[in-house]
């Protein structure tokens with residue numbers, strides 16, 4: 348049923364990319380790391396569980412985590428498989444770390460991870476000296492990795508992927524000589540920023556990142572800002588639900604992640620900023636969104652890696668914008684938790700959207716009146732949240748199958764949505 352308005356202030360949960368990295372880097376650092384604002388979503392809990400199996404002492408109490416690391420050489424052979432659940436970031440970054448451990452580990456995950464390509468990281472890691480075996484020549488789980496004796500390489504990555512860049516840089520941390528990665532477009536730079544916070548020296552020059560081997564990380568304190576990828580659902584909800592004003596507190600504003608703000612601005616959304624801190628290692632600020640008249644736009648090129656996870660909710664915004672929206676260069680969506688081009692198009696069509704898939708994106712004509720339907724998340728958290736926001740403006744009832752998937756990145760999503768709609 349259509350919601351009358353969304354009004355109020357919320358603090359979205361901690362950034363998923365930063366929460367994963369804080370636990371991982373704390374686990375291979377020397378000494379104590381404390382984390383505040385940790386995301387308690389299932390993906391980040393999978394990362395904690397894997398490092399506990401590698402012998403790291405990690406205590407998690409809600410958003411506070413303490414990690415006692417003993418360096419990479421302090422990691423111990425796991426007595427069981429490392430289960431990464433639904434998390435691509437966990438498996439790909441861990442492979443980079445495990446390239447430096449002289450024992451064998453086996454990495455597995457859920458049905459979605461079983462379909463996702465791993466050769467994007469296993470190929471360069473094998474070149475660096477890691478022994479990796481798995482289904483489809485090391486492309487699919489379960490993956491067996493034995494590390495040690497890593498040699499630095501230069502890698503020209505065919506895709507703009509922070510997971511690929513991070514896996515190689517993490518492998519290079521203990522490797523011999525210099526390791527560098529050049530990517531075609533700049534991807535999120537949380538690894539580079541956080542390695543510096545842990546005392547390492549990382550060089551970034553345009554599209555190339557490099558690191559010298561033999562650096563020891565030192566435990567530190569990490570403050571995790573709110574996840575802009577989670578805030579995105581309420582930015583779009585605030586723009587498309589009538590009579591709404593939503594304040595989102597302490598949202599991460601790292602420029603490699605703010606593509607959604609640029610696109611919503613182009614579409615005519617009324618977003619204002621307060622309490623911005625640009626000095627923090629990860630900048631953040633409060634965002635205020637009001638109901639807005641949106642217009643169609645073209646989204647392509649170097650903004651794509653800066654909003655890749657936000658495309659499902661941007662597609663919904665486009666159904667409520669006057670004119671045509673074209674999304675290009677987003678082929679990567681086909682290898683996320685689901686094929687997000689297919690799932691977005693098929694599910695939004697059920698609600699009456701005028702949306703067509705292209706090979707590397709979609710074309711959406713607006714503005715359309717959405718109607719309630721029986722839809723499904725396909726076990727993909729971002730599809731589930733996008734469809735829930737769609738139901739807020741749809742005429743009639745919507746039922747969402749597999750809604751529990753939202754807990755992967757946003758366990759408090761439905762509670763916060765309810766709170767904003769009741770105020």
Ligand SMILES: O=C(O)C1=C[C@@H](OP(=O)(O)O)[C@@H](O)[C@H](O)C1
Pocket residue numbers: 363364365436507508509510511513534535655656679
């Ligand atoms: O490094 C990260 O934390 C992430 C990188 C992105 O994936 P790719 O590296 O595959 O683009 C993103 O889609 C994912 O949600 C998180």
Ligand SMILES: C=C(OP(=O)(O)O)C(=O)O
Pocket residue numbers: 363390433434435436437656683684729756
């Ligand atoms: C693609 C995502 O995550 P991951 O690759 O870590 O599974 C996501 O959160 O949208």
